[in-house]
Amino acid sequence: MENMGKITERADMQSVELARRIRLHALDMVNHAHASHIGGILSAADIIAVLYAEILNVFPDNPHAPDRDRFIMSKGHCGVAVYAALAERGFFPVETLKTYGDDGGNFSCHISHKRVPGVEISTGSLGHGVCVACGMALDAKMKGRGNKVYSVIGDGECNEGTVWEMAMLSSQYALNNFVLIIDRNSMQATGFCNKVMNMEPLGEKWRAFGWHVTEAADGNDHEQLRKAFKEDSLGKPKVIIANTIKGKGVSFMENELLWHYRDPQGELYQQAKNELMEADL
Amino acid sequence: MRDCVISEIVKYARKDKRIMLLTGDLGYNVTEIFAEQYPDRYINCGIAEENMISVAAGLAMEGNKVFVYSLGNFPTLRCMEQLRNDVCYHQADVKIISVGGGFSYGSLGMSHHATEDIGAMRILPYMQVYTPADPVEAESVLNEAYEYQGPGYIRLARGRDPYLHKEQLYKSIGLLQPFETNETERFDAVIITAGTILEEGIKAVKLLRETNLKVGLFSCPRIKPMDIDGIREIALKTRVIITVEEHNVIGGLGGAIAEVLSSLPEHAVLLRTGLEDSYTEVVGSGDFLRRYYGIDSEHIAWRIQEYFQFMGKKEL
Numbered sequence: 114m115e116n117m118g119k120i121t122e123r124a125d126m127q128s129v130e131l132a133r134r135i136r137l138h139a140l141d142m143v144n145h146a147h148a149s150h151i152g153g154i155l156s157a158a159d160i161i162a163v164l165y166a167e168i169l170n171v172f173p174d175n176p177h178a179p180d181r182d183r184f185i186m187s188k189g190h191c192g193v194a195v196y197a198a199l200a201e202r203g204f205f206p207v208e209t210l211k212t213y214g215d216d217g218g219n220f221s222c223h224i225s226h227k228r229v230p231g232v233e234i235s236t237g238s239l240g241h242g243v244c245v246a247c248g249m250a251l252d253a254k255m256k257g258r259g260n261k262v263y264s265v266i267g268d269g270e271c272n273e274g275t276v277w278e279m280a281m282l283s284s285q286y287a288l289n290n291f292v293l294i295i296d297r298n299s300m301q302a303t304g305f306c307n308k309v310m311n312m313e314p315l316g317e318k319w320r321a322f323g324w325h326v327t328e329a330a331d332g333n334d335h336e337q338l339r340k341a342f343k344e345d346s347l348g349k350p351k352v353i354i355a356n357t358i359k360g361k362g363v364s365f366m367e368n369e370l371l372w373h374y375r376d377p378q379g380e381l382y383q384q385a386k387n388e389l390m391e392a393d394l
Numbered sequence: 395m396r397d398c399v400i401s402e403i404v405k406y407a408r409k410d411k412r413i414m415l416l417t418g419d420l421g422y423n424v425t426e427i428f429a430e431q432y433p434d435r436y437i438n439c440g441i442a443e444e445n446m447i448s449v450a451a452g453l454a455m456e457g458n459k460v461f462v463y464s465l466g467n468f469p470t471l472r473c474m475e476q477l478r479n480d481v482c483y484h485q486a487d488v489k490i491i492s493v494g495g496g497f498s499y500g501s502l503g504m505s506h507h508a509t510e511d512i513g514a515m516r517i518l519p520y521m522q523v524y525t526p527a528d529p530v531e532a533e534s535v536l537n538e539a540y541e542y543q544g545p546g547y548i549r550l551a552r553g554r555d556p557y558l559h560k561e562q563l564y565k566s567i568g569l570l571q572p573f574e575t576n577e578t579e580r581f582d583a584v585i586i587t588a589g590t591i592l593e594e595g596i597k598a599v600k601l602l603r604e605t606n607l608k609v610g611l612f613s614c615p616r617i618k619p620m621d622i623d624g625i626r627e628i629a630l631k632t633r634v635i636i637t638v639e640e641h642n643v644i645g646g647l648g649g650a651i652a653e654v655l656s657s658l659p660e661h662a663v664l665l666r667t668g669l670e671d672s673y674t675e676v677v678g679s680g681d682f683l684r685r686y687y688g689i690d691s692e693h694i695a696w697r698i699q700e701y702f703q704f705m706g707k708k709e710l
Contacts, residue, residue, distance in 0.1 A: 226484075234455065238479055244445045245480050248452020255434055275476075278445030285440070 128335045131201055132162035136362050136389050138197035138210050144382050146214025148222045150190045152372035153267065156298035156357040157191050159333045160265055164294075165198040168342050169263065173203040176230045182260050183233055183249045187242030188267040188296065192224025195232065204231035240273025242266070243293065247279045250291035250350075261290045269301025272310050277322065283350040284323030291350040292342070297332065298359035300370055316354055325349040332357035363388050395550045395590075396424060396493050398529040402536040403461055403491075404428050407435065410459065416450050417463045418443045424553070425463055443468045447476035447488070454486035459540070466494035466508035470515055470547065481545050482518045489539050489546040490515075495525065495589055496640020498551035500679040507674045507683075508549070512588065513645020515547040516618045522546040523618040525639075525647070527571075527592035530559040531615040534567035538616075551590045558592050558613075568616045570624040574599070575610040581632040582707065583698045584610040584662070588617060588639040588647040594684060595638055597691030598698075607702060617650050625654045629661035633708070634701055636665040638689050640680075643668040665697055 135158045143151045165171075170182045186195045193213065200207045212218040219228040223237030233249075236242040243264050250262040270276060283291055297315070299306050307313060316326045325346035329337040332355025341353040359373070360366030363385040366377075377385050404427055407413040414435045415428045429436040439446035443464060450460045462469055469490045470477070481488045492508065499506040515523050522542060526532040532550065539546045563571055570586065573596065583602075587595040592613045602609045610632065614621070628635060635655075637648035648666030655661045667689050676686055684690040688697075 234484060235479070238475055241448055241476065241480055244448030244476070245452040245455070247445070248449035248454075249456055250452075251437065251449065252453050252456035252458065275444045275448065278440075278442035279449075281442065282439055282445060282449065286437075 128163045128166035131166045132159045135197040139193045142213035147376045149374045152360040154191045154193045155361045156359045157296045161194040163338045183262040185242045185246040185264040186224050189223040189236030199231040239270040240275035244279045250288045263292045265294045268297040280322040288350040289348050293352045295354045298357045300359045319352045325351045329355045395532040395555045396553045412459045414458045414460045447473040448480045450488045451480035451486040460488045463491045470511045482520045491548050493550045495549035497680045497683040504673045524548045525588040526615045527613045528558040569621045570612040573611040581610040582607040583634040584632040586612045594691045598694035601695040632662045635662045639668045641668050
């Protein structure tokens with residue numbers, strides 16, 4: 114992408130700049146492929162950016178290094194954010210993102226590991242990725258490897274029973290190397306979470322399942338996310354509840370369910386692009 | 395077979411540190427022998443099979459060879475999408491060891507009868523499907539499943555099933571296993587069975603000795619990949635093939651063989667016996683249910699005789 118808009122000079126410039134690039138790539142990719150889920154991609158962009166800029170110990174030159182941290186995008190419909198982060202981190206050329214959703218291309222709209230270096234597994238059906246991630250964390254813990262396993266899930270995804278089966282097992286085995294981040298944008302496929310399937314009090318549920326629960330009051334704020342990642346989980350698996358805004362960064366998409374589905378075209382695309390270029394998020 | 399399979403897994407675990415055993419809180423007095431020797435490679439995932447299958451996939455992606463021990467429909471039908479997306483799509487080295495195949499847990503009722511499992515597992519890409527008939531076959535199945543780097547389903551019956559093969563198998567476990575049958579001969583009818591119901595096939599052959607029909611018998615310990623050449627050969631050497639399985643006639647052994655026959659210009663008639671697209675709805679022991687649903691030795695013999703009475707006995 115030639116023009117990435119205004120560059121902000123801040124202490125956390127790396128993650129903030131990565132988040133901006135993820136959003137701009139995502140907008141272009143979704144526009145190009147006429148694909149859905151831009152709302153959830155924008156809500157998760159900051160979590161993904163902080164992870165790939167600072168937290169994850171991953172190696173673009175050696176994506177399968179045994180001691181790497183594992184990252185599993187359990188809300189696979191927002192895989193665009195991960196594709197963009199991986200490209201920006203040098204796992205593959207940024208240029209290739211332009212083929213998102215193309216016939217015969219590598220980037221399916223639900224995240225795929227098959228031909229994309231750096232993606233650990235393919236997901237798309239909800240409540241799968243976190244369980245596979247749990248297996249990876251079990252292995253790392255049982256073998257005494259130092260690596261951690263991170264997984265981003267949606268708050269709607271917490272409706273899935275398997276999430277709670279996984280929560281029990283992770284707690285039983287005290288997987289203190291396992292970190293979940295809930296992208297709590299408070300919306301799911303047909304409406305607000307508390308109207309569709311009220312999961313509140315979400316934090317209390319995870320605590321009752323034996324997890325260390327920490328919250329980022331503003332889950333789009335990098336400093337708050339950073340603090341949550343650093344917090345000691347006291348020997349337990351950790352869940353970070355990141356209170357995000359669906360469609361974050363584009364005024365007309367924020368908290369609008371329509372943008373779970375619609376792809377921005379024409380004037381709306383241009384307006385979204387302008388907002389993201391100028392934003393000082 | 396279960397006991398034989400678990401002791402085989404323990405044997406492999408001794409030389410191969412990658413082997414792990416998972417259970418969904420089943421296997422009282424079964425899995426302890428593994429758990430006690432290899433506590434750090436044994437995980438009881440609780441009564442939560444769907445997560446267990448995904449966890450197994452995650453462990454396999456980290457380089458482990460994962461065996462999952464459970465019962466009938468629990469690690470299969472219940473976990474269909476976990477098997478599809480997490481295990482098979484990622485070609486994860488996960489082997490499902492399942493007891494209670496068919497009606498082997500007779501009076502426990504339909505929830506504990508696995509009668510669509512072969513069809514469901516067979517349709518998953520990369521999944522190998524095994525239905526050993528006795529401990530001799532089970533040992534060879536375990537050996538092949540251990541060597542194969544990918545997903546597998548091993549359908550067992552109960553803890554201790556009778557030995558049917560009197561000696562070691564002389565053919566690879568991937569092939570149809572002739573049972574007191576000379577493969578070079580021609581037959582009027584060939585019985586092919588999947589699993590412990592081979593014993594009904596053996597008895598049916600005895601019953602038919604008093605007739606003028608020449609009957610062969612084969613066990614099919616590996617349904618997928620199917621021994622296609624073996625089926626083709628049999629299909630040209632006999633008038634009738636009759637499949638016998640504790641499974642729906644759709645999708646299982648009979649279905650798999652029908653798929654092979656359909657591409658041949660000339661072949662034997664196929665009679666599929668099993669559950670006629672139904673569930674087990676009566677109470678009874680495994681033996682009772684075999685009689686009730688028409689897949690015991692007498693029914694098998696009768697179906698073959700009936701065919702020849704109706705069609706007349708012609709030379710091939």
